Amino acid sequence: MDTYAYDAIVLGGGPAGLTAAIYLARARLATLVVDTGSTGGQMNLTHEVANYPGVAATTGAGLGQVMRAQAESFGARVISQAEVTRLELDGPEKFVEVEDEGTFTAPVVILAPGGAPRTLGLESEARFKGRGISYCATCDGDFFTGQDIAVIGGGNSALEEAVSLTKYASSVTILHEFDHFQAHPWAVREARANPKIRFVLEQTITGFEGDERLTAVTSVHKRTGEEVRIPVTGAFVFIGYVPRTAGLPPSIRLTGRQEIVTDELMRTEVAGVYAVGDARAKRYRQITTAVSDGTIAALHAAEYLGELRRRGE
Amino acid sequence: MLITKLEHIESTKKYQELVESGRKLAVVCGRMGPMCIPVYDVMDSLKAKYPDVTFLDMEFDAPVAAETIRRLPETRSFSGLPFTVYYRDGKVVAATSSIQTKQQVKEILDAKLKA
Numbered sequence: 001m002d003t004y005a006y007d008a009i010v011l012g013g014g015p016a017g018l019t020a021a022i023y024l025a026r027a028r029l030a031t032l033v034v035d036t037g038s039t040g041g042q043m044n045l046t047h048e049v050a051n052y053p054g055v056a057a058t059t060g061a062g063l064g065q066v067m068r069a070q071a072e073s074f075g076a077r078v079i080s081q082a083e084v085t086r087l088e089l090d091g092p093e094k095f096v097e098v099e100d101e102g103t104f105t106a107p108v109v110i111l112a113p114g115g116a117p118r119t120l121g122l123e124s125e126a127r128f129k130g131r132g133i134s135y136c137a138t139c140d141g142d143f144f145t146g147q148d149i150a151v152i153g154g155g156n157s158a159l160e161e162a163v164s165l166t167k168y169a170s171s172v173t174i175l176h177e178f179d180h181f182q183a184h185p186w187a188v189r190e191a192r193a194n195p196k197i198r199f200v201l202e203q204t205i206t207g208f209e210g211d212e213r214l215t216a217v218t219s220v221h222k223r224t225g226e227e228v229r230i231p232v233t234g235a236f237v238f239i240g241y242v243p244r245t246a247g248l249p250p251s252i253r254l255t256g257r258q259e260i261v262t263d264e265l266m267r268t269e270v271a272g273v274y275a276v277g278d279a280r281a282k283r284y285r286q287i288t289t290a291v292s293d294g295t296i297a298a299l300h301a302a303e304y305l306g307e308l309r310r311r312g313e
Numbered sequence: 314m315l316i317t318k319l320e321h322i323e324s325t326k327k328y329q330e331l332v333e334s335g336r337k338l339a340v341v342c343g344r345m346g347p348m349c350i351p352v353y354d355v356m357d358s359l360k361a362k363y364p365d366v367t368f369l370d371m372e373f374d375a376p377v378a379a380e381t382i383r384r385l386p387e388t389r390s391f392s393g394l395p396f397t398v399y400y401r402d403g404k405v406v407a408a409t410s411s412i413q414t415k416q417q418v419k420e421i422l423d424a425k426l427k428a
Contacts, residue, residue, distance in 0.1 A: 038351040045347040061350050081358035081415055100362065130393030130410025139346045140411075143392040212390035234392065 014041020040064025132214020
């Protein structure tokens with residue numbers, strides 16, 4: 001397998017990774033972006049982005065395409081749908097091996113693996129994915145026109161999408177594990193005011209029933225143990241995200257929630273390795289905060305590379 | 314309109330010709346939505362690795378989809394975009410609903426469409 005040398009390798013092509021690539025490439029540093037999925041990351045899951053400063057309204061996928069084009073216009077190479085088969089970060093020279101592409105080396109690696117939608121992890125959830133269970137209201141809402149459906153979750157996504165799904169469904173039952181919501185108060189108010197929405201709280205989801213298609217969600221009340229069976233043909237799952245940090249070397253320190261620990265300059269505890277975006281331990285996760293992370297990491301990485309060169313390393 | 318790097322199936326006549334040719338086909342039927350775009354990308358990335366498979370797409374809301382893939386018995390229970398249908402020797406050999414990873418697609422290609 002051929003080996004190619006870069007100044008910096010960015011692992012992940014969401015807004016954090018692509019922003020880092022834009023800044024690095026514009027600083028005339030040889031930059032490679034390796035993305036194991038489609039560039040854009042979780043932005044691709046956002047139908048409409050209305051709060052990105054300077055852009056009146058766009059789609060998440062559209063914003064990702066523009067960011068990628070910007071990075072490439074400055075000279076960055078982007079490999080998407082990549083299969084990383086080897087990752088070595090501990091030495092002064094880092095190695096990233098990508099199936100069918102080659103081995104890539106660089107003194108700097110910026111980790112931007114992002115997050116993935118959290119699933120319930122039930123066997124029956126996988127069985128009914130695409131046959132009643134969905135993770136995207138804008139994609140699949142119209143399949144459930146005139147039907148009774150459930151939304152699982154209690155954050156902003158769950159409540160906003162529940163309201164949105166009432167455009168199609170006859171009724172929407174929100175199943176949530178707590179007796180209160182993590183969503184903003186205005187989102188809760190809007191959902192509570194919608195006559196098509198009802199709430200079943202303090203529930204642990206136990207399974208999904210059906211034959212070829214989903215026919216019911218089952219759950220149990222967390223305090224009383226009462227079993228609940230709700231007949232629905234659709235269930236939309238919005239229970240947050242998990243960081244995609246599995247497979248990172250043990251030298252990359254993670255929190256108990258499997259998020260990467262960095263300092264304010266986005267440095268990990270391994271020299272030359274930075275971490276940015278949703279997989280980094282931090283409070284707020286927005287496109288804007290991801291862009292900020294990517295900018296800071298790239299600016300500091302450029303300084304770090306300059307220092308290495310001055311020292312002749 | 315689909316903006317992808319895949320060849321589009323835009324008419325029922327073309328669909329029938331492709332299926333009746335007996336070629337190995339992977340057809341993604343979807344929209345330009347968050348669950349569909351990654352699957353188009355996955356298919357595009359696999360073209361070189363599976364040169365004997367023809368990777369195609371089809372607009373879910375176009376008449377061709379209503380007349381073909383959306384009427385298949387294999388997709389009758391589907392309610393998640395995209396619908397992805399694999400053909401060999403003129404027959405459906407696999408079909409999936411909703412987003413799929415590259416690994417999941419490769420597993421189907423290896424199991425159902427490998428020589």
